[in-house]
Amino acid sequence: MTVVQPTKIVCVGRNYAAHARELGNEVPREPLLFFKPPSSLIGPGDAIVLPAASQQVEYEAEIGVVIGKRARKVRERDAMAYVRGFTCANDVSARDLQKTDGQWGRAKGFDTFCAVGPVVAEGLDWGRLEVIGRLNGEERQRGHTRDMVFSIPVLIEYISHIMTLEPGDLILTGTPEGVGRMQAGDVVEVEIPGIGALRNPVIGEDA
């Protein structure tokens, strides 16, 4: 079971300057958006399946924003009234395919490539959230909402001026530096203090 049932999953790329640089990219002047299909969703404890088509599947620990109320052309100062809460998310990415394809539909869209949970936490201060990524118990990523290039309210304003956000829709707000490859047998974890930890085992496609 997944903790959210979104009509769409809107993701933001390169929203932490240090992560943009670690992959050799410029910091964007406007939010860089892409999608993951709802069919990629899994919940806590579910296995992330490494597709045979990729040799380089990476974790990306992110803060997930769950929309609570239909949002269309919302202003930054009103944005948080449209949010139900926050959750931990792993924007699993086939980095080799992301580089070769140009469009990211395949690299970001395989089944099991969007782990979310363990709960949607309400009432937290969006400006004081921290996200930690661990591989096999070892910390690899740590980011804070103050380090985002575009804040959560700015993202909601920007996205809702393009597309209507429906209750349950999910925004993945970008990953801090420290992304890396996962292999079969690994356990990957995304923790947001105040929410909890999302833990997923990694298996090969033929397992």
Ligand code: MG
């Ligand atoms: Mg990401």
